[in-house]
Amino acid sequence: MDDSGFSITAEDVADTVLDFVPIAGGVKDIYKGIRDGDGWQVAMGAGFVVLDVFTLGSASLVKGAVKTGVKVGGKALARNAARGVNVASSTGGRVLPMTVQKIIPQGSKISDIVNDVKGMTWMTGNEHAVVRLANGQKAIVSGGSGGISFKHGQIRTLFGHTHPTSAPPSLGDYNALRQLGQSRQYVLHGGQVSLIRH
Amino acid sequence: MAIHFANNTNENQDLYSFPAFVPNMKDVLYEFNDQTLDLGYIKKHKYGEKALQLAEKAINASSPANRICSLSGDFVKNPQDYIFMGLLTSDEEEELYFYNFLTLDRNNLDKWIERKHFVRVAEEFIASDKWKDLGEFKYLQDLIDQVS
Numbered sequence: 001m002d003d004s005g006f007s008i009t010a011e012d013v014a015d016t017v018l019d020f021v022p023i024a025g026g027v028k029d030i031y032k033g034i035r036d037g038d039g040w041q042v043a044m045g046a047g048f049v050v051l052d053v054f055t056l057g058s059a060s061l062v063k064g065a066v067k068t069g070v071k072v073g074g075k076a077l078a079r080n081a082a083r084g085v086n087v088a089s090s091t092g093g094r095v096l097p098m099t100v101q102k103i104i105p106q107g108s109k110i111s112d113i114v115n116d117v118k119g120m121t122w123m124t125g126n127e128h129a130v131v132r133l134a135n136g137q138k139a140i141v142s143g144g145s146g147g148i149s150f151k152h153g154q155i156r157t158l159f160g161h162t163h164p165t166s167a168p169p170s171l172g173d174y175n176a177l178r179q180l181g182q183s184r185q186y187v188l189h190g191g192q193v194s195l196i197r198h
Numbered sequence: 199m200a201i202h203f204a205n206n207t208n209e210n211q212d213l214y215s216f217p218a219f220v221p222n223m224k225d226v227l228y229e230f231n232d233q234t235l236d237l238g239y240i241k242k243h244k245y246g247e248k249a250l251q252l253a254e255k256a257i258n259a260s261s262p263a264n265r266i267c268s269l270s271g272d273f274v275k276n277p278q279d280y281i282f283m284g285l286l287t288s289d290e291e292e293e294l295y296f297y298n299f300l301t302l303d304r305n306n307l308d309k310w311i312e313r314k315h316f317v318r319v320a321e322e323f324i325a326s327d328k329w330k331d332l333g334e335f336k337y338l339q340d341l342i343d344q345v346s
Contacts, residue, residue, distance in 0.1 A: 166284070169335075
């Protein structure tokens with residue numbers, strides 16, 4: 001049982017181990033996505049598989065900065081969400097509460113979502129993120145120039161976020177993964193896309 | 199993505215969220231990169247004031263209203279054409295310092311008379327082992343490639 005009172009199950013551990021295995025981690029996401037009727041997770045899993053095939057599980061994936069940490073999935077996220085989380089942006093000193101810009105329809109293509117979030121970031125200069133809301137809907141959300149503040153229970157998953165310039169993923173991005181209880185997220189920086197995980 | 203928890207202990211803290219403005223891990227300001235820190239701590243830090251100043255510069259220089267090409271003076275309308283140098287070094291003694299926060303329109307690169315000089319200075323900076331990237335994306339090398 002961790003400091004929040006949540007226990008880490010064998011399934012959590014197995015889940016985390018799989019995340020580190022090229023291709024298998026993506027296949028796991030596809031399986032879970034189909035099982036849960038989650039098209040986004042299926043698409044993400046497929047993306048991971050393709051990425052791993054073409055990079056032998058390493059290129060473009062930024063590994064190793066955060067080497068440890070057992071994923072406790074939604075449990076850790078729930079623990080953190082209970083406190084409220086501020087995700088600071090790559091462009092400033094002002095954090096604003098999350099504002100839903102667009103609900104992502106079921107069956108949306110990842111390329112369309114990426115184009116949307118990049119366009120919104122370019123137009124406003126603000127950080128944007130792709131999240132799963134508390135009600136299960138996927139959405140593009142925005143914050144201020146200083147970042148996005150998530151209140152208790154507002155989101156379940158942070159799939160990725162933008163850096164308005166080409167500034168690469170930072171140590172803070174890795175720390176965010178750990179603190180949110182997630183194993184990976186996309187960072188869109190300028191015209192680049194990096195997948196970071198721990 | 200700096201992150202902090204808005205709990206009772208920090209609700210009244212005066213915090214500052216630095217942008218991801220220091221891509222070089224060897225820069226003395228790297229510890230401020232993409233971090234949310236207490237302003238009191240920042241003010242007491244040896245490089246705190248400098249970090250705040252350069253962070254604000256980075257914010258302003260990259261804001262949508264200031265995407266103006268340093269060569270032509272025209273607004274960069276297309277994101278594909280936008281080249282932003284960011285903070286290359288915080289060390290005023292370095293030649294590279296003068297290229298900090300430079301905004302360029304890719305279509306105007308042929309007009310840039312300092313182009314080769316920048317490439318040489320940047321390559322020397324890397325060769326002198328003064329630059330280190332966190333991940334596999336090579337920020338300064340990418341800029342060199344973009345303008346070459």
